[in-house]
Amino acid sequence: MSDASILICDDDSAIRTVVTQALRRAGHRVTAAATLAELRRELASARPDVLVTDVVLPDGNGLDFVATFTGENPDLPVIVLSAQNTLSTAVRATEAGAFDYLPKPFDLDVLTATVASALARGRRLVDDLPAAEEHAVALIGRSPAMQEVYRVIARVVSNELTVLITGESGTGKELVAQAIHDLGPRRRAPFVAINMAAIPRELIEAELFGHEKGAFTGAAARVAGKFEQASGGTLFLDEIGDMPMEAQTRLLRVLQSGEFTTVGGARVIRADVRIVAATNKDLMSQVVSGQFREDLFYRLNVVPIALPSLRERRQDIRLLARHFLDRAVEDGLPRKAVSDDAVAVLEAHDWPGNVRELENLMRRMAALHRDEWIGADAVRAMLGEGSGLAAPTRDAGIEAAVLTRLSRLAAEEPGVMEDGTLYDRIIGEVERPLIEAMLARHGHNQLRAARALGINRNTLRKRLDTLGIDVGGRQDDPA
Numbered sequence: 001m002s003d004a005s006i007l008i009c010d011d012d013s014a015i016r017t018v019v020t021q022a023l024r025r026a027g028h029r030v031t032a033a034a035t036l037a038e039l040r041r042e043l044a045s046a047r048p049d050v051l052v053t054d055v056v057l058p059d060g061n062g063l064d065f066v067a068t069f070t071g072e073n074p075d076l077p078v079i080v081l082s083a084q085n086t087l088s089t090a091v092r093a094t095e096a097g098a099f100d101y102l103p104k105p106f107d108l109d110v111l112t113a114t115v116a117s118a119l120a121r122g123r124r125l126v127d128d129l130p131a132a133e134e135h136a137v138a139l140i141g142r143s144p145a146m147q148e149v150y151r152v153i154a155r156v157v158s159n160e161l162t163v164l165i166t167g168e169s170g171t172g173k174e175l176v177a178q179a180i181h182d183l184g185p186r187r188r189a190p191f192v193a194i195n196m197a198a199i200p201r202e203l204i205e206a207e208l209f210g211h212e213k214g215a216f217t218g219a220a221a222r223v224a225g226k227f228e229q230a231s232g233g234t235l236f237l238d239e240i241g242d243m244p245m246e247a248q249t250r251l252l253r254v255l256q257s258g259e260f261t262t263v264g265g266a267r268v269i270r271a272d273v274r275i276v277a278a279t280n281k282d283l284m285s286q287v288v289s290g291q292f293r294e295d296l297f298y299r300l301n302v303v304p305i306a307l308p309s310l311r312e313r314r315q316d317i318r319l320l321a322r323h324f325l326d327r328a329v330e331d332g333l334p335r336k337a338v339s340d341d342a343v344a345v346l347e348a349h350d351w352p353g354n355v356r357e358l359e360n361l362m363r364r365m366a367a368l369h370r371d372e373w374i375g376a377d378a379v380r381a382m383l384g385e386g387s388g389l390a391a392p393t394r395d396a397g398i399e400a401a402v403l404t405r406l407s408r409l410a411a412e413e414p415g416v417m418e419d420g421t422l423y424d425r426i427i428g429e430v431e432r433p434l435i436e437a438m439l440a441r442h443g444h445n446q447l448r449a450a451r452a453l454g455i456n457r458n459t460l461r462k463r464l465d466t467l468g469i470d471v472g473g474r475q476d477d478p479a
């Protein structure tokens with residue numbers, strides 16, 4: 001007999017019975033309540049060692065009760081059970097001061113273990129949480145795998161622990177990092193992301209720590225690095241597995257000392273950022289092969305969050321598909337709906353590009369499908385056409401940008417999807433930044449820019465004219 005007393009409140013009598021039996025088997029004394037009123041009566045007559053409560057009760061909301069109750073009884077651990085399996089319930093439960101949150105259906109062994117650890121600690125897990133606030137980050141998914149992700153997020157939002165998010169490309173690593181920022185006390189300061197794979201290796205340190213004027217060829221002025229830009233907020237180190245060794249060493253030093261110096265500078269700056277890192281690589285095997293510093297790995301991997309692939313949470317596909325169609329409506333596209341057999345096709349697909357691939361597909365459907373109802377054949381056809389979507393040579397960012405642009409155009413100009421101008425308009429919009437970038441890279445020398453682009457100099461001149469790109473009076477200097 002543990003001699004601990006547990007009070008359980010749930011309006012479902014089957015849950016009350018099984019929980020009571022399981023906790024009694026574990027040696028505890030158990031009292032049960034079916035409503036908030038009964039719960040209040042029980043609490044007034046005797047103080048339990050742990051309170052376990054449901055959220056939706058016939059006479060009120062369990063979470064509101066927990067928030068007030070834990071404020072007055074900070075030492076009594078509360079475990080919240082809920083069937084509303086969203087990130088916001090997990091976070092609200094933690095914000096309300098709950099010791100832990102268990103999504104329904106839960107495993108009785110897990111509940112028993114959670115009660116045991118609540119008894120061992122005898123206090124709330126999280127202190128000083130920010131006031132509950134509606135947040136913009138929509139992480140969709142109710143699968144058990146996502147529930148686990150929400151629980152970890154809810155536990156880390158209020159502290160400064162470094163988080164390492166792993167998962168295949170497109171599983172939502174950046175979205176999770178953003179959620180951790182948006183829900184935590186640093187949310188009013190910037191969230192700054194840097195992608196190690198997208199920056200030339202030799203520039204990574206300057207990007208991270210900033211550089212002084214003249215630190216290297218081309219450093220015309222002092223530039224603040226991402227650490228400074230994110231000051232007070234969160235720094236998201238994306239694709240951390242691609243970080244070169246020297247930069248890893250420097251990052252480790254910063255994490256150890258909490259200070260850094262800019263490239264070429266003697267100035268010491270205090271690093272005031274929360275670090276969230278992400279990778280789609282197996283960092284541990286990179287450690288083994290000597291490509292990643294072991295000490296840095298352990299510094300980053302304080303709280304690991306492993307995001308499931310979409311294949312591992314197929315039950316979320318329907319919700320996600322609807323979510324992306326709703327988002328398309330917000331972008332001004334007509335409302336579309338997926339039929340059940342279309343959902344079955346979506347659920348059977350393997351999604352190598354994960355949620356990003358599904359998001360792109362739904363955007364394409366919203367922008368291009370003619371009927372309001374999206375059936376199985378339309379999905380099959382679109383999946384067939386888009387089968388190259390996740391191919392490494394195709395940039396999902398460009399795909400998404402083009403589809404977003406198409407959506408906006410469709411919303412702003414009815415008829416544009418049929419009026420025969422789309423090719424020139426969209427290609428023109430992509431062409432302009434491409435040409436401008438190559439001109440800038442080649443010092444506005446048109447001949448060299450044309451060569452680099454692989455087009456004829458006259459073609460380039462014509463395109464500059466048509467697109468109205470200002471060449472600042474420069475012509476093509478001799479190459």
Ligand SMILES: Nc1ncnc2c1ncn2[C@@H]1O[C@H](COP(=O)(O)OP(=O)(O)OP(=O)(O)O)[C@@H](O)[C@H]1O
Binds near residue numbers: 140141280355356
């Ligand atoms: N659970 C989710 N709910 C809603 N949208 C999601 C979810 N997961 C991912 N997305 C969406 O899918 C797209 C890809 O997500 P994100 O960029 O966060 O993935 P990632 O894992 O960081 O990818 P990469 O490794 O390629 O950088 C984004 O547009 C994001 O909003």
